[in-house]
Amino acid sequence: MSQETVAALKARFPDAVYDVIEAFGETMVVIDRAIICEACALLRDTPGLDYNFIADITGVDYYPDAPRFAVCYHLYSMLHNRIIRLKVYAPEDDAVIPSLIGEWPLVNWPEREIQDMLGIDFEGHPRQAASAHAGGLGWAPAAQGLPIGEGRGPVFL
Amino acid sequence: MATTAVSTEPFSDYQGDLERLRGVVSPRALTGETMLLNMGPQHPSTHGVLRLLLELDGEEIVTCNPEVGYLHTGIEKNMEDKTYVQAITMTDRMDYLNPPANNLAFVLATEKLCGLEVPPRAQAIRVILLELWRIASHLVWLGTFSLDMGAMSVFLYTFRERERITEMYEMVSGQRMMGTYFRPGGLWRDVPEDFVPAVREFLDIMPEKLRDYERLLRNNPIWVERTKGLAPISAEEAISWGLTGPSLRGSGVNFDVRKAMPYSGYDQYRFDIPLGEAGDVYDRYWCRFQETWESLRIIEQALNRLPGGPVLSDNRKFTPPPRSELGVSMESLIHHFKYWTEGIRPPKGEVFVPIESARGMMGCYLSSDGGPKPHRVHFRQPTFMHISALRHMTPGWLIADVIAIMGGIDIVLGDVDR
Numbered sequence: 001m002s003q004e005t006v007a008a009l010k011a012r013f014p015d016a017v018y019d020v021i022e023a024f025g026e027t028m029v030v031i032d033r034a035i036i037c038e039a040c041a042l043l044r045d046t047p048g049l050d051y052n053f054i055a056d057i058t059g060v061d062y063y064p065d066a067p068r069f070a071v072c073y074h075l076y077s078m079l080h081n082r083i084i085r086l087k088v089y090a091p092e093d094d095a096v097i098p099s100l101i102g103e104w105p106l107v108n109w110p111e112r113e114i115q116d117m118l119g120i121d122f123e124g125h126p127r128q129a130a131s132a133h134a135g136g137l138g139w140a141p142a143a144q145g146l147p148i149g150e151g152r153g154p155v156f157l
Numbered sequence: 158m159a160t161t162a163v164s165t166e167p168f169s170d171y172q173g174d175l176e177r178l179r180g181v182v183s184p185r186a187l188t189g190e191t192m193l194l195n196m197g198p199q200h201p202s203t204h205g206v207l208r209l210l211l212e213l214d215g216e217e218i219v220t221c222n223p224e225v226g227y228l229h230t231g232i233e234k235n236m237e238d239k240t241y242v243q244a245i246t247m248t249d250r251m252d253y254l255n256p257p258a259n260n261l262a263f264v265l266a267t268e269k270l271c272g273l274e275v276p277p278r279a280q281a282i283r284v285i286l287l288e289l290w291r292i293a294s295h296l297v298w299l300g301t302f303s304l305d306m307g308a309m310s311v312f313l314y315t316f317r318e319r320e321r322i323t324e325m326y327e328m329v330s331g332q333r334m335m336g337t338y339f340r341p342g343g344l345w346r347d348v349p350e351d352f353v354p355a356v357r358e359f360l361d362i363m364p365e366k367l368r369d370y371e372r373l374l375r376n377n378p379i380w381v382e383r384t385k386g387l388a389p390i391s392a393e394e395a396i397s398w399g400l401t402g403p404s405l406r407g408s409g410v411n412f413d414v415r416k417a418m419p420y421s422g423y424d425q426y427r428f429d430i431p432l433g434e435a436g437d438v439y440d441r442y443w444c445r446f447q448e449t450w451e452s453l454r455i456i457e458q459a460l461n462r463l464p465g466g467p468v469l470s471d472n473r474k475f476t477p478p479p480r481s482e483l484g485v486s487m488e489s490l491i492h493h494f495k496y497w498t499e500g501i502r503p504p505k506g507e508v509f510v511p512i513e514s515a516r517g518m519m520g521c522y523l524s525s526d527g528g529p530k531p532h533r534v535h536f537r538q539p540t541f542m543h544i545s546a547l548r549h550m551t552p553g554w555l556i557a558d559v560i561a562i563m564g565g566i567d568i569v570l571g572d573v574d575r
Contacts, residue, residue: 024269024508053396055511056537058522072522074509074537078396078410081417085509106399109545117233126180142234144532 002027002084005049012042026085028072033088033097036073040086041103043075051075054104055083059114063144068092069120073100090120099124117142182212182220191219196559198227204301205570207544207563213556221551221559223544229574236534240500241267241341244531249335251536252572255294257286257326258514260339262536265420266510266523267341270503271475279343279468280422281459285356286326286338287421288452288459292363293322294515295445299370302442302564308380311373318366325355341501342470353460360457367449374442381439388550388562390436398549399542402517403444404566408436414513426455438565445567475501500529507533516540516567540572 009029010017016032016039031039043051055074062068067089076083090097099122100107111122119140140146175187185191197208206227212219232251236244248259261283268275275283300315323333329348330336338345374380390400395408405412413430415423431447433440470476477496482489507524517539524533543566550562 023506026508028507054399055518056509056520056522056535058533058535058537060507060524060533072507072509074520074522076511078412078417083418083509083511085507104397106397106542106545109541113541141231144237146234 002082005029005043005051005082005084008042008046008049009039013039026083028085028087030087030089033071033090036086036088037098037100037103040073040075040100043084044103049077050079051077051082051084053078054100054106054110057100057107057110057114059118059120061118061140061142061144063092066091069095069118071097071114071120095119096121096123098122101125116140119143181222182210185214185219186212190214194556201305204568207568207570207573209547209559209563211551211556211559216555216557218551218554218556218559221548223547225541225544225570225573227574228570230571232575233534233536237531240529241503241531242497242500244534245340246335246337248536249337250571251575252514252516252519252538252540252569253334254297254569255290255515256334256336257283257290257339258512258519259536260337261287261421262510262512262514262519262521263523263534264339264341265512266508266521267501267503269508269510270506270523270525271341271472271501273342273470273472273475275343275421275470276467277422277464278347278466281463282329282344282348282468283339283421284423284426285456285459285463286329288455289322289325289356289359291452291515292449293319295449296322298445298515298564298567299442302567303374303380305560305564306380306383308374308377311370314366314370314373318363321355321359325352325359328352328355340469340476342472342476344468347468353463356456356460360453360460363453364450367446371446383558383561384439384442384565385437386435387438387558388554388565390550392436394549395436398546400517400546400566401539401542402513402515402567403448404441404517404539404543406430407433407441407444409434414511414518418511420510420512423455426458428452428455438561441565441567475503502527502529511537514539516569516572517543536575538572538575540566540568540570544568544573 006020006029013035016035017029019030021028043049053076055076058072060070069090071088073086074083088097097120099111101124111125114120115122117140186193192213194211194213195208196211198206208224210222232247236247245260245263248263249256251259296315296319300312303311326336327333329352330338390408392408392410395405395410409432411430411432416430428451431444433444478489478492483493503525505525505527509520509522511518511520519539520537522535523531526532551559
């Protein structure tokens with residue numbers, strides 16, 4: 001079902017498509033983070049693919065593995081009823097991923113949520129510098145390895 | 158200082174320093190030409206803690222900046238510290254007006270990872286409860302929305318009917334709202350004998366009640382005047398802002414996850430997807446209202462075909478042994494102990510499961526590292542996207558219309574701040 005999508009991505013970005021994983025009936029394409037905007041625009045604008053809807057964006061923290069961070073984009077095509085996951089990785093010391101906001105205005109809040117919760121920055125997003133945010137906590141609340149229920153000092157709401 | 162998990166712009170602590178709002182509001186606000194007004198975080202019509210920073214030119218909205226995060230619960234993070242079965246209890250608390258749908262998204266994702274088959278009886282009971290709660294959620298929405306719009310009596314009647322649904326849920330799960338009734342592989346237990354008659358009675362009384370509500374609203378000129386033609390959204394705009402559910406279908410986009418990507422056997426039921434035309438607040442109301450009729454149709458079909466048999470998968474790798482075996486089988490006793498203390502270990506991998514909750518497309522992204530606890534859980538919540546679209550919907554309308562627009566997208570703040 002999603003072979004066409006994978007083929008289109010491979011044809012356009014032969015060096016930047018790292019892996020295609022078919023598991024649990026879902027297709028995941030691991031690509032280079034530098035091409036995420038072009039890849040999403042390609043999937044949206046190519047007739048026959050028409051991925052017109054971003055169903056979800058989420059960040060994943062693979063601490064202590066490297067590269068530490070990943071962001072998953074779930075693109076959905078209402079016309080063809082297909083869903084595909086694009087995944088990009090970012091190392092801990094350079095946790096920056098290009099923002100999709102120029103292509104899709106709706107990613108504004110999901111990207112902010114990832115910024116706040118995991119500390120991944122989105123380059124080009126109107127609000128940058130995730131580390132300064134998350135309510136000024138200075139640490140990412142949803143990061144792996146953060147002890148739950150143990151002392152991080154009081155949090156004043 | 159406000160700790161906001163998801164702030165729209167760094168304006169939460171502007172403390173009257175307008176320079177810090179540069180880029181957030183129009184330049185006219187910086188010179189004092191327009192007025193800034195905070196609606197919320199504790200405004201009666203926000204049904205939770207949502208803050209809107211409104212920029213007003215007279216009574217007209219120039220910009221609207223929603224800010225959420227006041228109710229942040231850390232549910233996604235907390236689920237990473239619980240076993241798969243324990244984590245289901247967290248999901249109930251997200252969208253508290255429609256708890257079974259939250260259960261279902263997470264349980265379906267777990268089942269997809271484990272490769273669990275759900276018995277037909279469990280599927281049918283799931284559908285009955287999901288549709289009952291879709292009705293309950295729409296009833297709460299209809300009541301509170303009408304209350305905001307000045308049609309007060311509807312609220313009293315819708316809550317009376319919703320009470321019947323919570324009673325039925327208490328019958329099956331022991332709890333009025335936070336039931337945690339769906340489990341990986343099926344249900345916690347079978348429904349009691351008096352459940353089916355109770356649902357039938359509900360189906361009998363409900364059509365007349367729905368007609369009553371409709372009469373109360375359709376003949377109320379204030380209510381109609383305040384909703385018709387208000388904040389129309391085109392289909393393209395609705396898609397590009399990420400709207401789903403009745404808010405999207407009000408604009409005429411035929412997208413319902415139950416039809417597009419059927420789960421729990423929804424492909425076996427006959428039901429229609431009500432679609433609006435103008436995409437205004439009234440059409441969104443109309444879609445929701447017609448959906449309750451369709452839900453009644455689905456429940457009736459599910460009751461008529463309710464099959465017998467077990468309600469939990471017999472794949473013992475991921476389901477607990479039945480209580481009856483514990484007294485006679487040592488292995489079952491060990492299995493029971495290990496299931497509840499260590500939990501299940503789905504294979505390594507990641508899945509994304511979308512479902513249609515009462516508010517729209519709800520998705521669960523679940524990543525497993527092969528251990529007994531989820532590695533990462535993330536929920537795609539419809540209200541989160543809907544509130545972010547408020548900034549596009551409200552400019553140009555009056556301050557009283559903000560209440561109607563906000564009500565029209567059916568917000569639940571627990572849904573936003575997981």
